[in-house]
Amino acid sequence: QVQLVESGGGLVPPGGSLNLSCAGFGSIINNGAMGWYRQAPGSQRELVASHSRETWTYYADSVKGRFTISRDNARNTISLQMSSLRPEDTATYYCNNACSGYGCYEVNDFYPWGQGTQVTVSS
Numbered sequence: 001q002v003q004l005v006e007s008g009g010g011l012v013p014p015g016g017s018l019n020l021s022c023a024g025f026g027s028i029i030n031n032g033a034m035g036w037y038r039q040a041p042g043s044q045r046e047l048v049a050s051h052s053r054e055t056w057t058y059y060a061d062s063v064k065g066r067f068t069i070s071r072d073n074a075r076n077t078i079s080l081q082m083s084s085l086r087p088e089d090t091a092t093y094y095c096n097n098a099c100s101g102y103g104c105y106e107v108n109d110f111y112p113w114g115q116g117t118q119v120t121v122s123s
Helices: none
Strands: 003-007 010-012 018-025 033-039 046-051 057-059 067-072 077-082 091-099 117-121
Touching: 003 091, 018 033, 018 091, 018 117, 033 067, 033 077, 046 067, 046 077, 046 091, 057 067
Parallel strands: 010 117
Antiparallel strands: 003 018, 018 077, 033 046, 033 091, 046 057, 067 077, 091 117
């Protein structure tokens, strides 16, 4: 049984920083990309960053230059360093399979979604 556990969210003022972590447990053998997704209330889940098993990374335009994704294959963890946070970054953040790097298109390609970690950017 695969389990993804996200942590590190919180309430920060605009311009603040947070470091999110995701730990994978169970039979996660992912030779493809892993990514961070976010979902704001009333919006669809979107991919914000992904990291291949090697060094390739992808960032959505809205976070480019502000977020940095990293991956530790040996420990089955991925992290998202977020800086210069904006109110529009407020969402629940999840990690999951990102397939080729730009997200997955089939429901069955995703691991079971974790609970996510809430990020709120507000003064």
